[in-house]
Amino acid sequence: MAPKLLLSVDIGSTYTKGGLFALEGEELHLVGREIVPTTVDDLGQGFARVREAVLSRHLNRGHNANSPFPGAGGEAASDIPIYWSSSARGGLKIAAVGLTPDLTLSVARMAATSAGGKVVRAFSYELASEDLADLKAVEPDIILFTGGTDGGNSRIVLQNAARLAELVSPAIILYAGNRKVRDQVVDILRGREVATAANVMPEVGTIDIEPARDVIRRVFLERIVDGKGLSSVVAAAGREPLPTPLAVFELVRTIAERVPGWGDFALIDMGGATTDFYSHTKSFHGGDSIILRGLLEPTLKRTVEGDLGLRVSAEALLRSEAAFLKGRLRASGTDLAPLRSYVEEVSRRTEFLPDDDESRRFDRLLAAACVRAASLRHAGVIQRVFTPQGGFEVQRGKDLRQVRRLIGSGGFLAGETGPDLLLEACAPGSDDPDTRHLVPEAPACYADAEYLIPLLGNLAADFPGAAARAAVAGLKPLTSQTN
């Protein structure tokens, strides 16, 4: 039987990538891929260009007797299904509203980032008038409004609903708080664009973010597709897009569930503006003398660090990771000044690519800071405490020590050849012998050298097993393999 061809396109903030895949039986193979610059003003143009490039260069390879896919050329270009994703200006902007910072607000952040969004503001307790002004100013796409367990706090939740009713903003308000007052909240917000989902924290310590994630994904489609020429892409593709981070999130889940030996792994996607960290591993392993405090985090987790990036966020990175960067520079006998001027330069010229030894060295150093900090923030900590009943360990956050494989993705990490940079994710992070950061210990490292992860993420919903296996097969091992 002739293989079935599939086209997958990812519209990123800098580049639009396209790949043609052949589905033969249960397996997907890459036929060819192309990259064109993203056309920011009309995203449809870049889409059309990459589609044209992929089809003209790779579709007719089927006529070549040496082609691995004989017969593939017989298919008309218009018959090839198109799957696509869009990073949508670095992700949906979400403002999170919760009740207490460590409970509902923390879960709301988790829901927003795992849906592929970027948390632009976070508020706890009663919203004040300056919070409303702030909310208006940041122009979020979604206000994720949470608070209270089911049957729990309603006083502050209703008060905040009344506040949000005063807000003049085109943002969609997604209510995912105390179920008991859901109807009242919807009523108070009458006339506004409101969506509802199940409470993100129905009980203290119980996390239920899937329903909210699902609504955020739908809102993404409605909101993002309207702007910047994406509706023409919907017409051309005959299908709605996925948010790129969500496509990646689902692919991570699929790989963990479908590929033997990949149950515990992490993926770092570092770009100019953010560093995203995805992990799939059990959060807490228990044991006699270890106690979990705080929320039990989900097995599949994504965090987005808006101050860790090589270009747009380089200045923020220099501020938040100054101590680490200074330390590294001191070790090589220099100070911060040259790096500072480099950062000033590249945060203005975000399209800049390193062109000499020094700029390569600086990019590498900034990348190391991003990988290290993203991993330390994603991972939890264990602290040794001494009690009258003896020594105990208290864990907060997620344990990544069982992560056995680590993938680098995104422009810089995909292109980087050695494992050293990725292994920055295993930095101990603390000199205190009683505090241990639960970062991966000695994972095997891989590069998504062909940048196939988002492209296969688009295919994961329809062809889960094949997309997961193709994603793993397409990785370039950087260290010797684990079993």
Add this chain to the structure above:
Amino acid sequence: MDAPRIVLGVIGADCHSVGNKILDAYFTEAGFHVVNLGVMVSQDEFLDAAVESDAGAILVSSLYGHGLIDCEGLRQKAVERGLDKILLYVGGNLVVGKTPFEEVERKFKAMGFDRVFSPHDDLAEAVKMLREDLEARKS
């Protein structure tokens, strides 16, 4: 009608978990909605849970003798967090040594706890008191 909500946990660096599980089962059986935070619970964790779940009472256990220092300031913090009406109960081996219970009770009441229980108190009695106290707070 919704079951009355209460927050339960063992405060401080105290890992005694058996009594905590018994209390959870007993109060649940008695018709309360128990938000059980387990062992080694900080003051802030008790209060966060009470705010989110709109609990009428926080039941603090302390078995290892450091109850006084662990519970110090909980009432003030509750007031600061807007929980000015919440009931605070405490029970267990609250202090080290052979201090008479009346003395212990006086100290904890001075710290703002509404009821103080010794290891010998009857749980049925505690449930009855809790129901009455919650009812009294409503009016």
